[in-house]
Amino acid sequence: EEMLSKVISAAYLALWISSCAVTSAVDQYMIRALQLMSETPLIDGHNDLPWQLRKQFNNELNKVDLYTLKTTHTNIPKIKEGRLGAQFWSAYVPCETQYKDAVRQTLEQIDVIHRMCEKYPETFMFATSSQDIIEAFNMNKTASLIGVEGGHSLDSSLGTLRTMYKLGVRYLTLTHSCNTPWADNWLVDTGSEPSQHNGLSPFGKQLIVEMNRLGMLIDLAHVTVAVMNQVLNMSKAPVIFSHSSAYSVCPNKRNVPDDVLMRVNNTGGIVMVNFYNDYVTCSSTATVSDVADHFDHIKKVAGAGIVGFGGDYDGVTRLPAGLEDVSKVPKVVAELLRRGWTDKEVKAALGDNLLRVLREAEKVRDSLNGMSPDDVPIPYDEVKNSCRTSYGYRNSGTVHPLSTLVLLLTLTLFKLTAL
Secondary structure, X not given: OHHHHHHHHHHHHHHHHHXXXXXXXXXXXXXHHHHHHHHOOEEEEEEOHHHHHHHHHOOOHHHOOOOOOOOOOOOHHHHHXXXXXXXXXXXXXXXXXXXXXXXXXXXHHXXXXXXXXXXOOOOEXXXXXXXXXXXXXXXXXXXXXXXXXXXXXXXXXXXXXXXXXXXXXXXXXXXXXXXXXXXXEOHHHHOOOOOOOXXXXXXXXXXXXXXXXXXXXXXXXXXXXXXXXXXXXXXXXXXXEOOOOEOOOOOOOOOEOHXXXXXXXXXXXXXXXXXXXXXXXXXXXXXXXXXXXXXXXXXXXXXXHHEEEOOOEOOOOOOOEOOOOHHHOHHXXXXXXXXXXXXXXXXXXXXXXXXXXXXXXXXXXXXXXXXXXXXXXXXXXXXXXXXXXXXXXXXXXXXXOOHHHHHHHHXXXXXXXXX
8 A cells, every 4th residue: 555655646746747847838938928028019900999888888988997897808907918019999880880870980989099098198109100109119008000990981982081091090991791882891702792893893993092092001801802812913012911810720701711821921911810719710619729720820821921910809709718808818929939939930920010011001101102192982873872962973973974084094003103
């Protein structure tokens, strides 16, 4: 019995030592992850906290304390623990607002993001440029940028696009989960909705040119593969996928196929990995390791230079075990290190890739500063409905006879300047 007892004790000791060794290794990866995150800002491409502020509090920010808020994936203590260096806050309103009050509702979302930064200046710094992100990071604040999620928010107006840019919007997701009068959304690729434009309409192509001129990032999350390829063909600036994962790992049409990943690499863009279980494993459950599989796949297919973080916190209903809120993101960084990612590759994914993309979009903007704003409206027949008047069109219901010619000349000149 004494001998058996010694054997059992020795076995327990061996297990304990082994457990300690594993824990120590995990701790070392986390220590290194936090060190890298102190040197390079974690830039997340998509967070829907502003929508939760509308849903839960009607945007009455005076009734909300972001230090103690418990009903969201995101609050200030969680942001600090997650080492969130910069965040694109989503100005999102549902597709039901299309042809109704989408512009007003989106402006209210832009407003609440501004007010959030003003209410908590010790935590947030409103940002509109790559330089702003670096300055906020050096001040130990979270750079706060705006992305409008869904082209329906524009009501097919280039003037609205320009106004939103002036308000600080730095990316537009071309569609959400509905077609616009000028672009097809991702559900078309599932077969659940018909294509209306075979990708982009002529006005949709006008919009791409104008976004390049402004320096607004083009977000291809939520669009069809046809739209992805059309934009990649014509955009002079790199594109982003603000919250999409790898289709080969999880074949959901919201994810990015390998051939597009390679084109994103060739054009200098970025795919920011979504944490939603349905896009991670195509099921209701997922783990940190499953999320890392998407990073690994994108890196394998197109290189570490196109990958980033796009958690989609507060916009999804299911998140991987261990990634329940924004405080847990360093676990993904530690997992990448455990898998052999170099410090340079991890820093690229954290923020260097997005900073490069934003700087390049700014360079394209600056190179086009002699180009006049496009003021040719979408043809009235393409947007005519009971909630829309015809003001702004010379002859109600008709298109200026030169509008098509002007568009063709603009697109031709735009392509020529790219050569």
